[in-house]
Amino acid sequence: MAAPFSWIKPEPHGIHVVPADSWVDPSIAVGHALVTHGHADHARGGHGETVATPETLAIMELRYRTGAEDDAGEIPHKAVPVQYGETIRLRGGVDATYIPAGHVLGGAQILLEHAGEKVIVTGDFKRRADPTCPPFVVTPCDILITEATFGLPIFTHPPIEGEIAKLLKRLEDEPDRCVLVGAYALGKAQRVIAELRRAGHHAPIYLHGAMEKMCRLYEDHGVSLGELRLVADHSKDDLRGHIVVCPPGALNDRWSRRLPEPITAMASGWMRVRQRARQRNVELPLIISDHADWEELTRTVEEVNPHESWITHGREEALLRWHQLHQRRARALAMVGYEDEDD
Amino acid sequence: MEEFAALIDALVYTRSRNAKLAIIAEYLRYTPDPDRGWALAALSDGLDFPAVKSSTIRNLLKERVDPVLWTLSRDFVGDTAECASLLWPAPLEAAANPPSVADAVDALSKMTRKTAIQELGGLLDRLDPSGRYALLKLATGAMRIGVSARLAKTAFAQAFDVSVDEVEEYWHGLAPPYPELFDWAAKGEAPPDTENLPLFRPFMLAHPLEETVVSMEDYAAEWKWDGIRVQLVHAGDGEEAETRVYSRSGDDISATFPEMLDALQIKAVLDGELLVRGTHQGGETGGAASFNALQQRLGRKTVSKKMLTESPAFVRLYDVLQWRGEDLRTLPWSERRARLEQAVTELPDSHFDISRIVKAESFDALAEIRESARDDAIEGLMLKRRDSPYIAGRKTGLWYKWKRDPLLVDCVLMYAQRGSGKRSSFFSDYTFGCWDGNPDTGAELLPVGKAYSGFTDEELKKIDRHVRQNTINRFGPVRETEKELVFEVAFDSVHSSKRHKSGLAMRFPRIHRIRWDKPAHEADRIETLQALIRD
Numbered sequence: 013m014a015a016p017f018s019w020i021k022p023e024p025h026g027i028h029v030v031p032a033d034s035w036v037d038p039s040i041a042v043g044h045a046l047v048t049h050g051h052a053d054h055a056r057g058g059h060g061e062t063v064a065t066p067e068t069l070a071i072m073e074l075r076y077r078t079g080a081e082d083d084a085g086e087i088p089h090k091a092v093p094v095q096y097g098e099t100i101r102l103r104g105g106v107d108a109t110y111i112p113a114g115h116v117l118g119g120a121q122i123l124l125e126h127a128g129e130k131v132i133v134t135g136d137f138k139r140r141a142d143p144t145c146p147p148f149v150v151t152p153c154d155i156l157i158t159e160a161t162f163g164l165p166i167f168t169h170p171p172i173e174g175e176i177a178k179l180l181k182r183l184e185d186e187p188d189r190c191v192l193v194g195a196y197a198l199g200k201a202q203r204v205i206a207e208l209r210r211a212g213h214h215a216p217i218y219l220h221g222a223m224e225k226m227c228r229l230y231e232d233h234g235v236s237l238g239e240l241r242l243v244a245d246h247s248k249d250d251l252r253g254h255i256v257v258c259p260p261g262a263l264n265d266r267w268s269r270r271l272p273e274p275i276t277a278m279a280s281g282w283m284r285v286r287q288r289a290r291q292r293n294v295e296l297p298l299i300i301s302d303h304a305d306w307e308e309l310t311r312t313v314e315e316v317n318p319h320e321s322w323i324t325h326g327r328e329e330a331l332l333r334w335h336q337l338h339q340r341r342a343r344a345l346a347m348v349g350y351e352d353e354d355d
Numbered sequence: 356m357e358e359f360a361a362l363i364d365a366l367v368y369t370r371s372r373n374a375k376l377a378i379i380a381e382y383l384r385y386t387p388d389p390d391r392g393w394a395l396a397a398l399s400d401g402l403d404f405p406a407v408k409s410s411t412i413r414n415l416l417k418e419r420v421d422p423v424l425w426t427l428s429r430d431f432v433g434d435t436a437e438c439a440s441l442l443w444p445a446p447l448e449a450a451a452n453p454p455s456v457a458d459a460v461d462a463l464s465k466m467t468r469k470t471a472i473q474e475l476g477g478l479l480d481r482l483d484p485s486g487r488y489a490l491l492k493l494a495t496g497a498m499r500i501g502v503s504a505r506l507a508k509t510a511f512a513q514a515f516d517v518s519v520d521e522v523e524e525y526w527h528g529l530a531p532p533y534p535e536l537f538d539w540a541a542k543g544e545a546p547p548d549t550e551n552l553p554l555f556r557p558f559m560l561a562h563p564l565e566e567t568v569v570s571m572e573d574y575a576a577e578w579k580w581d582g583i584r585v586q587l588v589h590a591g592d593g594e595e596a597e598t599r600v601y602s603r604s605g606d607d608i609s610a611t612f613p614e615m616l617d618a619l620q621i622k623a624v625l626d627g628e629l630l631v632r633g634t635h636q637g638g639e640t641g642g643a644a645s646f647n648a649l650q651q652r653l654g655r656k657t658v659s660k661k662m663l664t665e666s667p668a669f670v671r672l673y674d675v676l677q678w679r680g681e682d683l684r685t686l687p688w689s690e691r692r693a694r695l696e697q698a699v700t701e702l703p704d705s706h707f708d709i710s711r712i713v714k715a716e717s718f719d720a721l722a723e724i725r726e727s728a729r730d731d732a733i734e735g736l737m738l739k740r741r742d743s744p745y746i747a748g749r750k751t752g753l754w755y756k757w758k759r760d761p762l763l764v765d766c767v768l769m770y771a772q773r774g775s776g777k778r779s780s781f782f783s784d785y786t787f788g789c790w791d792g793n794p795d796t797g798a799e800l801l802p803v804g805k806a807y808s809g810f811t812d813e814e815l816k817k818i819d820r821h822v823r824q825n826t827i828n829r830f831g832p833v834r835e836t837e838k839e840l841v842f843e844v845a846f847d848s849v850h851s852s853k854r855h856k857s858g859l860a861m862r863f864p865r866i867h868r869i870r871w872d873k874p875a876h877e878a879d880r881i882e883t884l885q886a887l888i889r890d
Contacts, residue, residue: 165420166428166441284441285432286367286488287779290501295368330427337421 017155019106019126022322022345027133027157029124031104034063036122036133046108048135049119050075050198061090063100065110067118067233069093071198074225096120096146113137114148115302116199117230123151131155132316138301139308140172143206144199144235148312156318157345160326161303162281169281169305175298176204176211179255182275182296187253190218191296192274194260197223199302201257202230204279205237208255218243218251220258220267248272264293281305310334356453356482358386359394360489367500375502379510384541390456392532393493398507401496402531406466407475409435409495415472419444430832433779434499436491439479443487446480453481456493457532463494499775505748515540523747527555527605553590555601556624556676556684557747561737561754568718569755575688575741576713576721578637579734579756580671581646582630583653587670589619596620600629611655612668618706623698624677626745627670628710635889636733642708643671645889646862647850671710672699673737676745684745691745725757734847735759761845762887763867764789765878767800768840771822772833774807781815782822782834783807785866787842789857789884794876800838801857801881809845809865818869841870841878849887859884 021028026038034044041058048054048064050071055064057076062069069091072078078089094100099109105127110120115136124131130153137159139148162169183191195201201223208217216239219227227237243256252272262268263276281301282288289297304312309331313321320341323331328344335342362382369375379398383391396402416425416439425442432438454462459478466474475494479487492498508526512519517540528549529536535547585608586601598616600609609616612629619625630636631652633644644666652658652666675695676684683691692712699709713736715721725736735758743753766787774783784807792798810818821840828835845867852860861884 164428164431165424166432166438168441285779286364286437287433287777289368290777291780293370295370297368327427327431330424333421333423333427 014127017129017131019104019129020124020131020155022157022324024346027324029102029104029106029126031126032102032106033104034102034106036124037135044102046122046133047072048113048122048133049115051116051136051196054135059089061092063092063094063102063108065096065118065120066093068120069118070229070233071118071226074229111149111151112146114139114142114145117145117202117233117235119145119199121148121151123153129154131157132318133157134159134312136161136303137312138304139312140169142203142302143210144202144230150312150315152316152318154319155322156313156316156320157322157324158309158313158331159303160309160323160328160331162301162305163309163323163327163331165306165330167281167284167305168307169284169301170299172207172300173211175279175300176207179277179296179298180208180211180213182277183253183255186275189273189275190251190254190256190271191277192256192258192263192268192271193298194263194276194278194280194292194294195257195300196280196302197226197259200279200300201259202227202235202237203302204298204300205240205257206235209236209238213255214238215254216241218246218254218256220256220262222259222262223257243270260292313340356456356459356486356489358382359390359456359493360482360485362394363489363492363498363500364485366502372506375506376510376513379502379507380514383511383514388534388537389532392534392537393456393460395507395511395533396531397493397498398502399504400531401498402460402463402493403496404463404466404494406468406471407463407494411468411471411475412436412439412491412495415439415476416442418472419476426831430773431780433773433775436495437488439491440484440487443479443484445483451481453483453486454478459490459493460532501777511536511540520747521546523557525549528552551591551595553588553597553599555586555588555599555605555607557605558584558586558603558626559674559745559747559754560749561756562749562751564738564755564757567755569738571715571717571721573741574738574755575692576715577673577710577737577739578713578728579737579758580628580630580643580710581636581734582628582643582649582671585627585629585670586676587615587619587623587625587627589621589623611652611658613658614663614668615670615706618703621701622677622680623675625670625672625698626674626676627672627707629668629670631666631668637728641733645850646848669706669708671708673710674745687742687744688739689741725759733759759847761847761863761867762849764844764846764884765870765873766803766842766844767838767875767878768818768822768836768842769800769802769838770833770835771818778815781819783815783819785818785842787844788838790876790878790880791857792880794878798880802855803857803859803881803884804844804846804861804864806842806844806864806866809867810869814869839875841873841875842866843868843870848889849884851888857881857884859888 019030025040027036034046035042036046037048037054038045043060045059045062047062050068055072094110096110096112099107101107107125109123113119113121113135121132121134132153137148195204205217218241221244227240268274275296276294277296277298278294279298279300283297283299323344332342332344365378412435420442428442429438508522509519512522525547538544539546584603589598591597598619599607600612600615602608630643631649635645636643675691675698678698699707738755740753766789768785769788770786771782772784774781786802786805788800788802790798791801822834822836825837826834827837844864846861846864848862850860
């Protein structure tokens with residue numbers, strides 16, 4: 013009999029599921045990939061076959077045109093959709109079950125089972141409520157392979173209602189300006205818009221061109237975002253007193269010069285640290301993250317209660333220390349390519 | 356404390372200078388005394404509470420949270436006060452009864468080293484995270500939120516529609532929370548009486564000359580001596596009479612140079628260079644020792660007799676602001692110069708001389724003189740407009756400094772440390788080395804200096820990335836990197852030093868160019884630097 017868990021191997025560019033010769037969130041193109049969610053650092057183009065939720069596949073299709081025909085007129089990529097809760101059998105007798113991760117639309121944890129051993133790869137996750145995706149489901153396992161993007165005890169994401177209220181207050185205080193919110197184009201932007209609607213803000217929200225398709229994709233999957241307009245179709249004066257959403261990279265870009273004296277806001281977990289906000293010239297920091305904060309990370313380990321945690325990326329040293337302080341086994345994997353400076 | 360915390364937060368996130376001025380001015384107008392005075396002190400000169408240091412906060416936090424988690428968090432945040440404000444375990448009951456700024460100042464100033472840890476914890480328990488941040492910033496003195504003392508004073512002037520020059524004039528005679536200043540500006544009472552106090556007057560400063568060419572008819576030249584710029588002030592009568600020595604930043608350094616206090620017994624304000632007797636600068640006639648010799652005397656609270664006889668200090672006078680009670684600052688430089696030449700004859704020549712004028716027919720001739728003075732270890736030249744009054748600060752076109760061209764050497768990056776403040780989380784402090792022999796036959800690098808300036812924000816990002824991708828060792832906040840990246844380092848001079856393994860110490864090293872193209876083994880050797888040593 014093989015040594016316990018020898019069938020799953022962390023490599024620098026992904027988690028290798030050996031009997032199936034499949035990779036979880038590989039950072040290079042592989043023959044067979046299991047993808048947790050659509051963010052670019054987890055979902056890359058160019059795989060032979062990709063197993064993911066239908067929403068994630070739709071996002072990848074939008075981003076990489078994975079369904080496009082090649083020169084020979086064939087579609088080289090094979091997409092295998094798996095619903096939440098559904099289990100598929102991979103080669104080598106490995107079962108993969110996709111479980112909601114609460115991260116973004118389509119985001120999943122992947123439960124891998126082989127020879128009676130259970131391993132969960134969380135991908136990115138959070139435990140807070142999010143109107144754009146189903147909540148994280150706690151699932152027992154032997155090894156929990158977790159992220160640690162906000163794996164430092166300084167990270168406490170405040171309730172989102174307060175952050176949304178801060179944004180609306182500022183909008184009301186300065187009706188001649190607009191509030192420009194930098195938010196990740198996939199997930200964060202739609203969540204912020206959905207939360208604004210939930211808080212009773214029904215005015216049109218203006219979008220940077222790069223956000224349009226993803227917002228439409230969300231709407232197609234049943235997430236209603238209210239009236240959205242494109243900045244490009246409107247004059248400076250139209251935008252006064254309104255909210256504009258753009259990718260973080262466009263915040264200090266020349267693009268924003270067309271806006272009426274924008275108040276620069278950014279929705280990100282990093283905004284918890286003042287100097288991080290200052291480095292990005294943010295005037296209105298909104299601490300909104302789609303990743304677990306320290307309390308969520310540690311609570312999740314306690315609730316899942318694995319024999320061992322493997323930590324993929326982020327502030328792994330501190331989470332390792334926490335495990336040590338709580339007599340839990342853990343190891344850090346040296347993974348390349350995952351980093352989330354904008355979330 | 357809530358209003359003060361909101362002020363600090365608003366300032367942290369505001370970029371424009373005018374918006375900052377408006378925010379501070381509004382706070383100063385509407386906040387009651389004495390809170391606004393303490394806030395003004397915190398924003399300008401900073402408050403000093405001897406019992407509360409950065410280490411106090413560190414020790415306090417290490418009692419409440421795991422020390423390893425504290426260190427990792429502190430390293431990430433890059434600011435002790437902010438990290439502590441975020442990590443502080445809030446008491447179960449919501450923050451109640453927050454202290455006012457005045458309460459906090461009162462409590463902080465009564466703390467002793469022994470009681471500080473416990474009492475500071477008690478204050479933190481009464482505040483929310485923003486309040487904790489504001490309190491800890493207040494307690495440790497350095498705000499580092501992009502507000503200079505000058506900006507705070509300008510905001511004060513704007514709040515009450517008074518002149519900022521007048522504020523500066525009174526400022527150094529008053530102590531926080533500046534009741535006299537608020538009574539005068541906000542309540543229309545008589546201005547503070549500072550006539551008979553030995554006050555610091557802000558220095559007139561120079562711009563680098565760079566490409567500018569000036570006419571010697573309009574400007575006079577003097578050597579730029581390599582000591583420390585000081586202001587000597589004598590004021591008051593009889594028992595009240597007092598002499599003080601101020602450093603360039605306005606710190607009272609009288610205790611460090613007691614021999615200068617007796618030397619000035621005439622009511623006056625004098626501007627000059629403090630030097631130690633020697634022959635290093637400008638040869639026999641220069642009469643001044645190297646900066647290195649002066650450095651032995653800096654930063655001391657008491658001075659031994661031996662030190663006074665071995666390294667006697669004197670002041671080489673540049674200017675006179677006040678003489679026998681008469682304010683001369685509005686006179687043109689040429690008239691002040693004439694008054695200074697007269698004044699120096701009334702001062703003991705054991706402790707005073709005058710910075711002589713460097714005569715040159717033309718700018719070109721001056722350039723030649725400057726070149727030939729390279730071996731005299733003089734820092735460079737000063738150019739002063741003959742008709743300019745003595746104006747505080749750095750006004751364009753009046754005074755120029757024309758430093759010697761810096762020395763350059765190619766060094767290899769060895770270690771990088773994270774910066775703080777605006778540069779927190781970036782690796783922005785670099786230790787670099789030169790080869791101890793021939794690198795192709797196995798010589799090693801020895802650290803020769805440290806620099807954290809001279810590069811743009813864009814370059815900082817690139818170096819930061821280089822450090823992250825080429826880390827070979829971690830020592831707390833310090834990363835050791837692959838010995839690959841070559842910096843062309845500029846520096847003013849190099850001296851021998853027993854404290855460093857390389858046996859030398861550079862003065863004012865800064866990154867001049869980043870040589871992404873240059874292989875590390877082509878960087879300079881220690882012997883190149885040794886040849887440049889002047890002690």
